[in-house]
Structures are given as structure tokens and as C-alpha cells.
Amino acid sequence: MQRESHAIIIGGSLAGLLASRVLAKHFDRVSIVERDFFPEKPAPRPGIPQSRHLHILLNRGKIILEQLFPGxxxxxxxxxxxxxxxxxxxxxxxxxxxxxxxxxxxxxxxxxRDLLDWQIRRRLAENTNVHFLEGGTVTGLLANASRTEVAGVSVRFRDRQNPGNIHEQNLNADLVVDASGKVSQTPKWLKKLGYIPPQETVIxxxxxxxxxxxxxxxxxxxxxxxxxxxxxxxxxxxxxxxxxxxxxxxxxxxxxxxxxxxxxxxxxxxxxxxxxxxxxxxxxxxxxxxxxxxxxRGTENRLRHYERLPRYPENLAVIGHAVCAFNPVYGQGMTVAALDAQMLDECLLLQRQRYPEGSLKGFSRQFQQKLAKLHTIPWTFAISQDSRYRGSEGAKPNLATQLIIDYMDLVLKVLVDDAKVCQAFLEVLHMIESPAVFFHPRIAVKAIGQLDNFKFYK
Ligand SMILES: Cc1cc2nc3c(=O)[nH]c(=O)nc-3n(C[C@H](O)[C@H](O)[C@H](O)COP(=O)(O)OP(=O)(O)OC[C@H]3O[C@@H](n4cnc5c(N)ncnc54)[C@H](O)[C@@H]3O)c2cc1C
Incomplete structure (x- = not known):
């Protein structure tokens, strides 16, 4: 009999939930290991304190969520x-x-945000191959003897009724997806396995x-x-x-x-x-x-450069805030989590074409590289705004980004008097249009015409 394929997701917030929907198509069994116990009704929980705050779902995110969960x-x-x-x-x-x-x-x-997550968890519960392992904190990655492949995770489980009751368990998996947010321990776990941890850009x-x-x-x-x-x-x-x-x-x-x-x-x-x-x-x-x-207050932009690592183990993917976290005021996080899930799907489909027997050889590295490209636009958008603050700390924008920042000042100035430019801006903001539209002559001529007023917003 053929062995059952198994994927483990670390973290059951939005990135983990959306990834599980996709992985359910590619693996016989998907386990979401979440350190919290999920509330029975829409309600806050300790692992996602941000759920109490305003969450706007951009149009692009809404479209993907509807594709993943029709209705x-x-x-x-x-x-x-x-x-x-x-x-x-x-x-x-x-x-x-x-x-x-x-x-x-x-x-x-x-x-x-509590209602959204609750509704999605309900929908996932209909997938017989998606399992929630609640009250489980992942404490490390398991690897093969040569440490070239991730082979699962170690987990510390608490008992729901009796939280002092703790037991440790190793769970094997063909693929481990880290969706544990900004607190992700993967950099440390990689180091423990002998890898160089990823560089981080923080703004x-x-x-x-x-x-x-x-x-x-x-x-x-x-x-x-x-x-x-x-x-x-x-x-x-x-x-x-x-x-x-x-x-x-x-x-x-x-x-x-x-x-x-x-x-x-x-x-x-x-x-x-x-x-x-x-x-x-x-x-x-x-x-x-x-x-x-x-x-x-933990709103810093944080990018972990897994795509640049000289060595990266097989069977590991890092998604959502665990790899790229944004200042939330631009409303991008949930939509980017949805895009990450889509990318996971796309890469797994390609992998299946390359290795019909199910091998994941080369998948992890390729996935992180494609993900890094996907994050470029939302990341540039967030940091270009944030680097304007006088007290902003971290990497400064390079010349190209600075030019984009200056140009966007002009576009913003135009949009208050021009409904069409405003519409174009919102479509880019909602990630349904490429920022390239800002350089269309229709907008560029108007933006450059604002150069005289440049000091207004600069
Ligand atoms: C204040 C605020 C406002 C926001 N507003 C918006 C908005 O308007 N629009 C928008 O699109 N996005 C918004 N976001 C972003 C959005 O909340 C996140 O992007 C979204 O939750 C996806 O994040 P994530 O799933 O990657 O990580 P998180 O939401 O951080 O979830 C990580 C999960 O992993 C679990 N976990 C952590 N470590 C472990 C471990 N070792 N073992 C097991 N489980 C673990 C945690 O308990 C948690 O459930 C906002 C964020 C903040 C902070």
C-alpha cells in the first residue's frame, strides 16, 4: 500500500488557514499545528492580538478567498x-x-477579523483531510540524517482542560509550511540544523x-x-x-x-x-x-530573505508574516497571505508536472524565490511610505525606490482633483492593477505637471 502523504502547517491564522486549503489538494493529510485553542465562536485569541483592530480586505484578497472558498x-x-x-x-x-x-x-x-477566521475554519472543517492540532507549540524542525531535508516538527502540546498537562511529540511530514507569523522561529531552527539564518530587512x-x-x-x-x-x-x-x-x-x-x-x-x-x-x-x-x-505597536516591516540563502533544506516553505510582514496601515497582509497560498498551489502543480511520482526535490528553494518576487511590490509600497517618517529606522530606500516615492507624491497630488487618477490609484492599492499604470502618459503628464507644487507634499 502507498504511504499517505502529509503536510504540516505551523500556525492557524490566515496564512496557515489559506495554505491548508491549497495543500489539501496536493497531500493526503494536512495538519495545522496551532499553539492556541480556537474559540468556538468568533472571538479574539492570544496568538493573533491584531484581530481586535481594523482589518480591510483588499479586492484582490477578496477575489482569491472566494476562489478558495466559493460562497x-x-x-x-x-x-x-x-x-x-x-x-x-x-x-x-x-x-x-x-x-x-x-x-x-x-x-x-x-x-x-475574528469572524473571518472563524468562518474559514468552519469551511476547512468540511475538508476531511485537514486537521487542526490545537494547543500545540512547534519547538523545532526535524531533519533527515544528512540535514538536507526537513522531515517534520517537534511539538509541545498542552491539554485544553488541564493546561499544566504537557506532552512532547514528533510529527513526521513530507512538507512543513511555516505560517507562524512574525514570531517565526525558523531562522533559529535552521541555525540549529547547521544552516545560515536568513538576513532580515527591517523598516x-x-x-x-x-x-x-x-x-x-x-x-x-x-x-x-x-x-x-x-x-x-x-x-x-x-x-x-x-x-x-x-x-x-x-x-x-x-x-x-x-x-x-x-x-x-x-x-x-x-x-x-x-x-x-x-x-x-x-x-x-x-x-x-x-x-x-x-x-x-509591533508594526515594523520585516522581510526575511530566505531566497538569498546559499543552502536551504528541502521540504520547507515559509509564508505570510513569517517571511514578509508589513506595517498594517496599508491593509496588505491578508491579501498577501492569499497570494502566498496561490503561489504555493502554482509551485506544487509545477512540481507535480516535473515529478509525477510526488518528489519535492528543488521545490522549497524555487518557492521562496518566486515568493520573494511576489512580495516586491507590496513591500516597496509599504516601505516607501514608512521611510518618509522622520524617526523611521532601518534600511533607507535606494535611489530607484526614492524616485518612485517622489513620483508617487506627485500622483497623490493629482488624484485629489482627478477621479480617474484616484480610481487608478485605488485599483493599484487593491492589487487588481499593476503599478505600471502610474507611468501611463495619461497619468504621467498630469503628475509631472505637479512639479511646481512639489513642495506641497514633500
Ligand atoms: C494591527 C494590525 C492590523 C492589521 N490590519 C490588516 C488589514 O487591514 N488588512 C490586511 O490585509 N491585513 C491586516 N493585518 C495583517 C494580518 O493580520 C496578517 O497579515 C494576517 O493575520 C496573516 O498573518 P499570518 O497568518 O502570516 O501570521 P499571524 O496572523 O501572526 O499568525 C501566526 C499564527 O501562528 C501561531 N503560532 C506562532 N508561533 C507558533 C508555534 N511555534 N507553534 C504553533 N503556532 C504558532 C500564532 O498563534 C498565530 O495563530 C493587520 C495586522 C496587524 C498587526
Whole structure:
């Protein structure tokens, strides 16, 4: 009898969940090892503290999620997630109010991150070959005798009823996918196996979040969803107010350059008052809060260069925030996790064509190289904004990136007066159009025409 093929995913947040859907097509058995126990209802859990904060799913991400889980969008809406016409959302861009656009963008579905993950876990539970191993912290990688191939993981399991009850177990696998987020231990585990750990590029604009959920009543019932962008280095403060399931509104305030929004009642509302538009302030000042204020500060951009390693073991893939984490204000993380899952699928299909008998020889290295290319655009986008903050630490943009940054300043200046340019910008932001559109003569001529006003935003 043929041996059952097995893939292990470390981490059951979005990158891990989406990867499992794809791996379920390629392996007989897929195990998601997650250190938390998943809540039975949509609710926060310790492993993803960011779930309390605003999560906007870009159009590209929404399309991929729907491909992976047909009907997911309707399920979210049926669970109360509001469907927002992009024309109803007001955007205070870095250069001022953007025109109300009627783009070809799809509706946005707004939900708490807890609802999204819960709904996806429910859908995955329908896959008989996907298994959740909860309460299991992966503590290391197992390898073959010559340490050229990863062969599984070692796990420390806690008992759900009796957390003091711990047991260790080694789990064998044909492929290990690390989706454990920024706290990923793979660099250390590789070192232990005799490999050079990947170099890291870190750019930190010291952005902090503070979030609170309010009941939809009084003035809040009449509020339009609003997103206020920061405009570094001059304007370090921004925020967003959006409806979510359960007839609630979620308000996230953000500040860069260590201009962190406070987590106390008065400070939070006062911070909202100082935004360039008072809409959020007026909406929340007398509103009824349903939660305490949650803060989050670990927002640095962090890129681990697995693609550059001179030696890399077979049967290992690193995805999601574990390889490339962004400052979340650009709303890219979940969509990039979806793109990573797609890339995993594509590379495994190619591998199958090359080795119909199922060998994964050469797969890991090729996958990390393709992934690095995939991350280039969202990474450049995030760091080009973040490197504008005066106190930003880390690698400085090279000349090419700096030119793109300067050019984007001009495009931003144009978009506030030009609905078509605004639409193009949003389509790139939502990752459904290539940034190459910014260099189309239709936009380039207008952007260069702004050179006289360059100081405005620079
Ligand atoms: C404040 C904030 C706001 C955000 N807003 C947006 C947004 O608007 N739009 C958007 O697209 N994205 C947003 N993101 C990004 C989004 O949350 C992540 O990109 C997304 O969760 C995918 O991350 P991930 O699955 O790679 O890692 P994570 O979400 O960090 O999950 C890692 C998982 O691995 C588990 N784990 C860690 N170590 C181990 C181990 N050793 N063994 C077993 N399990 C382990 C953790 O418990 C966790 O479940 C935001 C992020 C933050 C921080």
C-alpha cells in the first residue's frame, strides 16, 4: 500500500488557514499545528492580538478567498458583515479629500477579523483531510540524517482542560509550511540544523494602533465610513471608522513616529479630534463603547530573505508574516497571505508536472524565490511610505525606490482633483492593477505637471 502523504502547517491564522486549503489538494493529510485553542465562536485569541483592530480586505484578497472558498462572501454577509459600496466610503488621502469615486472596484465586505477566521475554519472543517492540532507549540524542525531535508516538527502540546498537562511529540511530514507569523522561529531552527539564518530587512516607522468597538446608535447611525491616511513626515495621525457585523462600528486610530494613540477614554477621543477631519471625533464622542480600547505597536516591516540563502533544506516553505510582514496601515497582509497560498498551489502543480511520482526535490528553494518576487511590490509600497517618517529606522530606500516615492507624491497630488487618477490609484492599492499604470502618459503628464507644487507634499 502507498504511504499517505502529509503536510504540516505551523500556525492557524490566515496564512496557515489559506495554505491548508491549497495543500489539501496536493497531500493526503494536512495538519495545522496551532499553539492556541480556537474559540468556538468568533472571538479574539492570544496568538493573533491584531484581530481586535481594523482589518480591510483588499479586492484582490477578496477575489482569491472566494476562489478558495466559493460562497464565503455571502456567508460573511449572512453572518452580519456589511457590504459597502466603495462610493459610500470617504477617503482623506495624504493630499486631502479624494473624490467620491465610482470605480470598477468591488464592494468591500467589512467584518471583524475574528469572524473571518472563524468562518474559514468552519469551511476547512468540511475538508476531511485537514486537521487542526490545537494547543500545540512547534519547538523545532526535524531533519533527515544528512540535514538536507526537513522531515517534520517537534511539538509541545498542552491539554485544553488541564493546561499544566504537557506532552512532547514528533510529527513526521513530507512538507512543513511555516505560517507562524512574525514570531517565526525558523531562522533559529535552521541555525540549529547547521544552516545560515536568513538576513532580515527591517523598516520601522513606529506606528501604533488603538481600537474600540461602539454600538451603532445615535450619531453613529448616520456616519459614513471614513478612512484618514497619514501623510508622513508632516501628518503622523490617521484612523478609520467602519461598520462591522453585529450592528457595531469599529474605530481604529493610528499614529506614526511614536505618536501613538492613547488607550484611555479621554486621550482616545482627543486623538480623534486632532485628525484633519473631525468626522470620527463627532461620531464617537457620545457613542456607547462596547469594548475597552486595545493597543498594538509591533508594526515594523520585516522581510526575511530566505531566497538569498546559499543552502536551504528541502521540504520547507515559509509564508505570510513569517517571511514578509508589513506595517498594517496599508491593509496588505491578508491579501498577501492569499497570494502566498496561490503561489504555493502554482509551485506544487509545477512540481507535480516535473515529478509525477510526488518528489519535492528543488521545490522549497524555487518557492521562496518566486515568493520573494511576489512580495516586491507590496513591500516597496509599504516601505516607501514608512521611510518618509522622520524617526523611521532601518534600511533607507535606494535611489530607484526614492524616485518612485517622489513620483508617487506627485500622483497623490493629482488624484485629489482627478477621479480617474484616484480610481487608478485605488485599483493599484487593491492589487487588481499593476503599478505600471502610474507611468501611463495619461497619468504621467498630469503628475509631472505637479512639479511646481512639489513642495506641497514633500
Ligand atoms: C494591527 C494590525 C492590523 C492589521 N490590519 C490588516 C488589514 O487591514 N488588512 C490586511 O490585509 N491585513 C491586516 N493585518 C495583517 C494580518 O493580520 C496578517 O497579515 C494576517 O493575520 C496573516 O498573518 P499570518 O497568518 O502570516 O501570521 P499571524 O496572523 O501572526 O499568525 C501566526 C499564527 O501562528 C501561531 N503560532 C506562532 N508561533 C507558533 C508555534 N511555534 N507553534 C504553533 N503556532 C504558532 C500564532 O498563534 C498565530 O495563530 C493587520 C495586522 C496587524 C498587526
Amino acid at each position: 464565503l462572501e455571502n456567508e460573511l454577509v449572512a453572518a452580519g458583515a456589511p457590504r459597502l459600496d466603495p462610493r459610500s466610503i470617504r477617503w482623506f488621502s495624504p493630499a486631502g479629500w479624494a473624490p467620491l469615486f465610482s470605480p470598477d472596484l468591488n464592494d468591500l465586505i467589512m467584518f471583524s 520601522n516607522a513606529f506606528v501604533g494602533y488603538a481600537t474600540r468597538i461602539y454600538e451603532c446608535s445615535g450619531k453613529l447611525s448616520d456616519t459614513a465610513p471614513v478612512f484618514v491616511s497619514t501623510a508622513p513626515p508632516f501628518r503622523t495621525r490617521g484612523g478609520g471608522i467602519f461598520p462591522i457585523e453585529g450592528n457595531r462600528w469599529l474605530v481604529t486610530l493610528g499614529g506614526g513616529d511614536r505618536d501613538y494613540p492613547p488607550a484611555d477614554e479621554t486621550g482616545f477621543v482627543e486623538f480623534a479630534r486632532t485628525l484633519p477631519t473631525p468626522i470620527i471625533y463627532h461620531a464617537i464622542k457620545d457613542a456607547k463603547p462596547l469594548t475597552p480600547i486595545s493597543s498594538y
